[in-house]
Amino acid sequence: MPAESADAGLSGPAxxxxxxxxxxxxxxxxxxxxxxxxxxxxxxxxxKYGISRVPVREALxxxxxxxxxxxxxxxxxxxxxxxxxxxxxxxxxxxxxxxAAARRAAERAGRQLAAGTPDDAWWAxxxxxxxxxxAGDTAVAEGSLEKLPELNVRFHLAVAELADSRSxxxxxxQLAGKIEWLYAADVDNRGKDSWSEHRVLMTAVDSGxxxxxxxxxxSHVEQSRAGYLSRFTxxxxxxxxxxxxxxxxxx
Amino acid sequence: MPAESADAGLSGPAxxxxxxxxxxxxxxxxxxxxxxxxxxxxxxxxxKYGISRVPVREALxxxxxxxxxxxxxxxxxxxxxxxxxxxxxxxxxxxxxxxAAARRAAERAGRQLAAGTPDDAWWAxxxxxxxxxxAGDTAVAEGSLEKLPELNVRFHLAVAELADSRSxxxxxxQLAGKIEWLYAADVDNRGKDSWSEHRVLMTAVDSGxxxxxxxxxxSHVEQSRAGYLSRFTxxxxxxxxxxxxxxxxxx
DNA sequence: GTAGCTTCGATTGTATTCAAAAGCCGGACC
DNA sequence: GGTCCGGCTTTTGAATACAATCGAAGCTAC
Numbered sequence: 303m304p305a306e307s308a309d310a311g312l313s314g315p316a317x318x319x320x321x322x323x324x325x326x327x328x329x330x331x332x333x334x335x336x337x338x339x340x341x342x343x344x345x346x347x348x349x350k351y352g353i354s355r356v357p358v359r360e361a362l363x364x365x366x367x368x369x370x371x372x373x374x375x376x377x378x379x380x381x382x383x384x385x386x387x388x389x390x391x392x393x394x395x396x397x398x399x400x401x402a403a404a405r406r407a408a409e410r411a412g413r414q415l416a417a418g419t420p421d422d423a424w425w426a427x428x429x430x431x432x433x434x435x436x437a438g439d440t441a442v443a444e445g446s447l448e449k450l451p452e453l454n455v456r457f458h459l460a461v462a463e464l465a466d467s468r469s470x471x472x473x474x475x476q477l478a479g480k481i482e483w484l485y486a487a488d489v490d491n492r493g494k495d496s497w498s499e500h501r502v503l504m505t506a507v508d509s510g511x512x513x514x515x516x517x518x519x520x521s522h523v524e525q526s527r528a529g530y531l532s533r534f535t536x537x538x539x540x541x542x543x544x545x546x547x548x549x550x551x552x553x
Numbered sequence: 554m555p556a557e558s559a560d561a562g563l564s565g566p567a568x569x570x571x572x573x574x575x576x577x578x579x580x581x582x583x584x585x586x587x588x589x590x591x592x593x594x595x596x597x598x599x600x601k602y603g604i605s606r607v608p609v610r611e612a613l614x615x616x617x618x619x620x621x622x623x624x625x626x627x628x629x630x631x632x633x634x635x636x637x638x639x640x641x642x643x644x645x646x647x648x649x650x651x652x653a654a655a656r657r658a659a660e661r662a663g664r665q666l667a668a669g670t671p672d673d674a675w676w677a678x679x680x681x682x683x684x685x686x687x688a689g690d691t692a693v694a695e696g697s698l699e700k701l702p703e704l705n706v707r708f709h710l711a712v713a714e715l716a717d718s719r720s721x722x723x724x725x726x727q728l729a730g731k732i733e734w735l736y737a738a739d740v741d742n743r744g745k746d747s748w749s750e751h752r753v754l755m756t757a758v759d760s761g762x763x764x765x766x767x768x769x770x771x772s773h774v775e776q777s778r779a780g781y782l783s784r785f786t787x788x789x790x791x792x793x794x795x796x797x798x799x800x801x802x803x804x
Numbered sequence: 805g806t807a808g809c810t811t812c813g814a815t816t817g818t819a820t821t822c823a824a825a826a827g828c829c830g831g832a833c834c
Numbered sequence: 835g836g837t838c839c840g841g842c843t844t845t846t847g848a849a850t851a852c853a854a855t856c857g858a859a860g861c862t863a864c
Contacts, residue, residue, distance in 0.1 A: 343845070354819045356607065359847090360614045367618035369723040376825045376846050385720045391653040392720055398649050402642040469639045469731060472620040473646065473724065480720060594815070605849045610817090627816050627855045 323351055324361035331370050331381055332483045333451065342371060342379040368476045384483050392484070393527040396477045397520060399470055400458065404503065404519035405512045406465035412510025427464040431504065434460055438497050450497060455482050457500055461519075464507070484530060496526065574602055575612035582621050582632055583734045584702065593622060593630040619727045635734050643735070644778040647728045648771060650721055651709065655754065655770035656763045657716035663761025678715040682755065685711055689748050701748060706733050708751055712770075715758070735781060747777065 327347065330336045344355045344362070351358070362379050365371045373379040385392060414420040420428075434457045441449040455478045462471040499522050506514040578598065581587045595606045595613070602609070613630050616622045624630040636643060665671040671679075685708045692700040706729045713722040750773050757765040 345845075355846090356610075356818060356820095359607075360611055360817095363611045363614045364618045367615045367723065367726075369719050372719075373846095377827090378845065382719060385718075388718050388720045391650075391657070391718065394653065395646060395649050395724065398646050399642075402645065406642070467636075467639050467642065468620055468623070468633060469636045469643055469727070472618065472727060475618075476720070476723060596815075606816090607848060607850095624816095628857090629815065 323347075323353065323357055324364050326351070327361055328365055328368070328370055328479060329452065331365075332455075332479055332486075334486060336381050338381050338383045340381045342381065344379075368479070370479065384486060385480055386484060389481075389484055389530065392477060392480055393523070393530070395473075396481060397523045397527075399473050399477055400461075400523050401516045401520045403458075403462040403465045403467065403470045403474065404507065405516040406467055406470070407461050408507045408510055408512040408515035410464065410466055411507050412512070415510050423466070424464070427460060427466075431457065431460045431464065435500060435504070438500070442497055451482050451485060454497070455479060461503075461507070481526075481530075496522070496529075499525075574598075574604070574608055575615050577602070578612055579616055579619070579621055579730060580703065582616075583706075583730055583737075585737060587632050589632050589634045591632045593632065595630075619730070621730065635737060636731055637735060640732075640735055640781065643728060643731055644774070644781070646724075647732060648774045648778075650724050650728055651712075651774050652767045652771045654709075654713040654716045654718065654721045654725065655758065656767040657718055657721070658712050659758045659761055659763040659766035661715065661717055662758050663763070666761050674717070675715070678711060678717075682708065682711045682715060686751060686755070689751070693748055702733050702736060705748070706730060712754075712758070732777075732781075747773075747780075750776075 327336070336342070342362070344358045347358045347361075348355045362371060362373065366373050366379070369385075370382055371379045372382050410424070414424050434453055438450060438453045438457070441447065441453065458478045459471065459474055462474045465471075499518070503515060503518045503522060506518055578587070587593070593613070595609045598609045598612075599606045613622060613624065617624050617630070620636075621633055622630045623633050661675070665675050685704055689701060689704045689708070692698065692704065709729045710722065710725055713725045716722075750769070754766060754769045754773060757769055
């Protein structure tokens with residue numbers, strides 16, 4: 303069965319390059335292409351992307367580890383439910399992860415500055431951020447705010463990569479995705495003001511100021527959180543519920 | 554090459570049931586069977602477990618998403634480096650995730666108590682915890698402390714499952730594993746006192762007391778953190794570095 | 805002797821194929 | 835009429851086979 307025997311290198315099921323499939327599916331889940339609870343059959347995805355089931359399965363295993371899909375043996379996979387009831391917890395965790403990432407990114411930038419020899423990896427990561435910021439600015443200028451959510455995820459992930467912390471990046475891949483998922487339907491609620499904060503943050507990072515980067519990221523995330531919660535609670539949000547009095551080391 | 558043609562249901566490469574492979578590999582990484590930087594070839598793992606490369610690949614994709622292995626296209630997979638330089642951040646994140654899980658577990662238990670009809674899923678999860686606690690107590694009594702690290706990971710994961718929060722469980726799978734990984738070589742440093750705290754925590758959970766469960770878990774994790782840091786800094790650990798002044802909503 | 809190119813081996817990525825389990829429908833029996 | 839049992843279909847799980855790519859050793863030429 304030659305499927306689409308006539309896809310002459312055109313669009314449609316045209317052999318997705320590499321691990322793009324995984325990103326595509328995640329994107330579809332987060333931004334509405336695949337509704338929660340929807341049944342995912344490997345064969346359907348394979349047809350859709352013009353590949354075989356094997357890479358699809360691998361992508362699903364990744365997404366399962368990240369919590370976007372759920373699988374039961376021989377029973378298939380379904381899109382997870384949007385974790386609305388975990389919103390508080392996710393935001394609390396995100397605050398910690400993101401501020402840590404921002405701090406580390408700034409620390410690393412400071413080291414690169416001091417050494418005077420920024421390595422290739424750093425330049426590559428910094429370049430990606432610049433591209434993302436430019437794309438976001440363009441989107442804002444054009445008024446096409448529907449592009450911002452994905453760019454937002456990519457920006458925050460890129461900051462984590464700039465921090466060169468694999469653990470934080472892995473955590474953030476789940477967190478940023480999940481939180482953007484929470485915003486789901488409600489695209490243009492956020493926007494310009496939130497986006498413009500990104501450049502401010504990057505100036506702190508680039509100047510190698512960990513304290514300031516950390517603080518800016520913290521308020522950025524908290525603002526995002528407040529914006530989210532305000533949609534559901536017309537009154538003020540309940541106390542953050544989480545950040546437990548650190549009660550840290552016995553001094 | 555019939556491999557072990559005579560493995561009559563015995564040990565050896567005897568068809569690992571399901572997703573056990575993934576757990577086996579993760580366990581090998583965390584507890585020393587696979588050293589950081591070690592190259593992982595799919596064929597070798599497939600032979601080792603008596604299965605084909607396909608399920609091995611899926612397991613590797615999961616472990617990659619969790620950050621335990623790193624893969625580059627056509628270049629294979631290697632065991633990630635133990636994230637010692639991220640220890641501070643990981644502990645900070647863990648504190649938030651674990652306290653949230655404990656709180657939610659207690660809240661759920663309270664609901665089950667109130668309703669009077671604990672559902673099957675809850676009983677199953679609670680039963681798993683009981684088993685783990687029993688196994689740990691036995692290990693302590695026998696002095697076989699080398700069993701505690703793995704039981705510790707399983708306990709904390711089970712608490713997250715009891716909280717019925719998929720996001721927190723997924724996050725914790727990374728965090729608990731990574732942190733136990735940090736302890737790696739140094740097994741019997743921790744032990745009895747830390748383990749005995751688990752039962753105390755569970756009494757708070759079972760009685761449906763979120764505040765107390767949260768607080769107990771917080772101090773439990775902080776103690777673990779302090780124990781870890783004290784190995785490297787004979788003096789007192791540096792200020793926690795992370796928990797940023799939440800500076801929460803503008804109120 | 806060294807630099808560059810080529811060929812070869814090893815390993816991953818993907819497709820195809822077969823086996824196993826789950827869910828469903830229909831029929832028969834109580 | 836309801837319930838249980840049997841076989842079908844669908845879908846996942848796994849194994850095998852093949853193609854693509856990378857890395858390194860070896861050879862030639864300068």
